[in-house]
Amino acid sequence: MSVSQTFRVDLRGIVDLLSHHLYTSPQVYARELLQNAVDAITAVRQDAAEAAPHSGRITITSGDATGDGSLTVSDNGIGLSEAQVHELLATIGRSSKRDDLGFARHEFLGQFGIGLLSCFMVSDAIEVTTRRAGEPTVLWRGRSDGGYEVEQAPADRQREEVGTTVTLRPRPGCEHLLTRRAVTGLVTHYGARLPHPVTVDGETVTGGRAPWDRPDGESPAARRARLEAYCEDVFGFTPFDVVDVAAAEAGLRGVAFVLPMPANPAVPAAHRVYLKQMLLSEGAERLLPEWAFFVRCVVDTAELRPTASREALYEDSLLEATRDALGEQLRGWLVRLSVQEPARLRAFLRVHHLGVKALALHDDEMLRLVTEFWPMETNVGPLTLAEFTDRYGLLRFTPLLDEFRQLAPVAAAQGLAVVNAGYVYDAELIDRLATTDRQLEVEQLRAADLATHLERLDAAEEQALAPVLAGADRVLARLGCDLLVRSFEPSGLPALYLLDDDTAFQLDVRGAREHVDETWAAILGSFQSTAEPRPRLVLNHRNPLARQVLTLADPGLQAMCLEGLYVQALLLGHHPLRPADTAALNQSFLGLIGRAVAGGAA
Template sequence: MSQTFRVDLRGIVDLLSHHLYTSPQVYTRELLQNAVDAITAARGADTGTTAAGATDAPGRIALTSGDATGDGSLTVEDNGIGLTEAQVHELLATIGRSSKRDELGFQRHEFLGQFGIGLLSCFMVSDSIEVTTRRAGEPTVLWHGRSDGSYTVRPAPADAQRAEPGTTVTLRPRPGCEHLLTRDAVTELVTHYGAHLPHTVTVDGEGVTGGPAPWDRPADEDPGRRRARLEAYCERVFGFVPFDVVDLEAAESGLRGVAFVLPMPANPAVPARHRVYLKQMLLSEGAERLLPEWAFFVRCVADTSELRPTASREALYEDSLLESTRDALGAGLRAWLVRLSRSDPARLREFLRVHHLGVKALALHDDEMLRLVTDFWPMETNVGPLTLAEFRERYGVVRFTPLVDEFRQLAPVAAAQGLAVVNAGYVYDAQLIDRMATVDGTVEAEPLRAADLTTHLERLSAAEEQALAPALAACDRVLSRLGCDLLVRSFEPSGLPALYLLDDDTAFQVDLREAREAADDVWASILGSFETAEEPRPRLVLNHRNALARQVLALADAELRATCLEGLYVQALLLGHHPLRPADTAALNQSFLGLIGRAVAGGAR
């Protein structure tokens, strides 16, 4: 048996009017929106339903605050199309029903409001709403709605008759909301939401205007004055003086706007929030996802005629049109960067010093931005800051380390061997180098890992290796207790006695073995499945060109040699910024105290 839902009107009104909107102040915006839509209909924007009431009269919206009415009530009067009694019953008394839909229920884009619930926002500041309305050729109708879900409709009394078509909305403040209907509050809210509306808007007879909108480009305005006006607007609204100002357009969504480039770094993890107007009415001060994610370095103010708002009219509806708009605005910012690279390279470098992360993120899938990064962004190398283009021109092969710590331990040694290396351990750098080699087949790029560096170090002669063999075997046993292998090579700088080499694959296997030893049987079995067949270990490379390293290997006292070797091992760890394990700390203490003990004993004799 088919049943129908029972609807608690009081609960629905409470839900929509108190929980759909984030602030009671939006009641002003919704009243302005209804007035603007009524004027739009009166002008014949939709000839299918308003031809009988169409007019060419200028739009007029007059608000009278509680200070002027004398009883604390607020009235909002427009010279829009008005409603008949039948339309009042159908539209004002049916939640979700809007006159701004066609016969199939599709939203008609000429209007700001499309959901039939905007008037309910007034219940946040008033327990009752009075609507006095008149359609051309029809009598004036008085609708009185209450927050409990009840309403009455009747012909307007003689003292409430309207001489011309239009609508008057009257609100009487609920306790605690009186301050929202005062002259100062209403003027501030109307200016905030409707300062750029294309109609005459007054509060207590005083006109409300915000001057030229940010997206306007008056033909008679000097470019320098417009730039100063926009910079002042940005400082007032967003709180910073922009690095640059970029005009944006997206014809498909009827969007015109201005992007303000931040003069300081922005956190890419925090979504950028933009100021968005819909048909010159403020929609949201914190709209997200209007621009691509990589464009976190700008704040935008824009007006659109085609993008759809959500039901609360405080955000944009995510659809294919918003997606294509986002792409178009991203293309506009990209074009600005390209123009900057051609007209003012020094300024582009200044921009990149602040916002390189956003441009590098874009360069991962945009060839033109990749060129900007390779030509203008200096990267850290062991031969000084160089752009990738400069590095390639000087050294041919683009050798790089994908980890910052690895670069720190390899950079001085590689430089002494004549190897130039790029530090690609920062965000996106390694990916950009790989992409540069993919896009340009003539670019040769190769990672330089810790294990690879040993192939560039000079081996000892056969005679030298044979002479050192007994000492090396003893030293190898000492380091084996610390999970490390020993190599002896000759390399520059000669002042460096030892080098500790550990790549990330070996580090992973070392950590895995230690975790497996500390885990129970179940977890040890799981961790064991990730271990490789062979057992890679870090290497301590002693520098045979260093006098101290040679003296340690030549020591006849095995105990003293082991103590000195442990000291060199720990020093190499510290120089390479490696963390010390408990075993390493013990080796540090043992070698340090052992050498002090030897020195004291020798001094006593």
């Protein structure tokens, strides 16, 4: 028979967990106190009984001014009755911003009713003196061990006006966080853009123009200069451009600063986000699509939800829709650049082509921009894809960087123009371009295909070389390579090593099987082709040295020369050397030196 039980809660442990582990730094206590004060003022403005507009204010007295090291934060907000103090301050997770009190929850900064607990990171006791309209002043004292007391405030602690005062006395080691200098810095950092006046020891720290503001009478040039100065001060760079962004559904407005230098796409972009004009996070991620890693934003939002710690944005459908909307606005900025300032677009692409190419994989307009404005590497010089297709008709490309380096000079000498699509996204972009433009003729050139473009020997030459090639073939067979003889340009190149991607994969599988146990060998065997993969060494019959090697009467000397040409072709093609290749290099090099020394001595 099962018996229903209730959880036993260690209040001291819960307070320690929330106050020390939910937040990343004890400095957030200042933000949470500001948030509570702002929400209390907001509640007054929403109270139906409040006839005249309410002028809210927040007054802070630092430990330097109080004389005993304590900090006080006072507001003229709605205040709490004694019943609400019991219900809201003494219940972890209960918030005064609940719909059952008659207030629209989304109007408030706090959402979780646990912000006050952050104060336990700097103080072992929290004292709240509060008065609601028509109610006596109530004094609440909370301790970090989970205990609290509530009483009507004595005569010397009575509040004349409605509102709340929070008093913190520093715990040992935290006194420096309640000094005038520290408090002024924290309040300015988090609350400088708040719409209510906030003073620290009599000095106002709020006010000033927010980056997202568009005041009447400010010229575009003056606004641009102000935003560039802001970006330099906050983000540490002068922006390449400034883009206004907005998302009505999220109540979001702000500006995006385009980085003037390359950004690492693997590092999430961190943005400065305000929630109802209070700083939420300096490192908010996922505000923009992943491809927009070249932008840093400062925005203010009224509707996006914060996480429990109020240090990041909560991932939900509204944030996803906002991300899409902001991405579309950045996309529109790029399109405008292509029409109005193509030179600036090219300058932008030189720095941030990766982000635009990532977007072009699924966006036709961005694909057009890349095709028309981004010069790609080819074996006939840098050309955009549009220029290449206009000039050569056929869009011939190779998808691997090493293959391009291997094939480029030979292909160019044969009159074959080839695009290097070995960089990030390039091959995928060409595939997508071929899908969107059915009239475009595209051909992929691989190492194995190049041999078909090289000139074969005539029948008489092949017949004359047949006996020699049989012996040479046996030499290269020891290195797992087939031999071809072709005529091609440049004539100064004696040999060309051709290894396509499929053959390289099969060779890797075969090599791996030799160094694993039977189980893994069987698994790798399922990937291995039945035909033995063999790369090809193509000797250039137009090269005098290659012809001389083929006509050598001494089989040993010919073998050393063939091995030397083989290794040189590997190195020219940027191929790694296997142990067998290194042995062939040493053998041919030392053997030829030995022959030369012996001949000289004779």
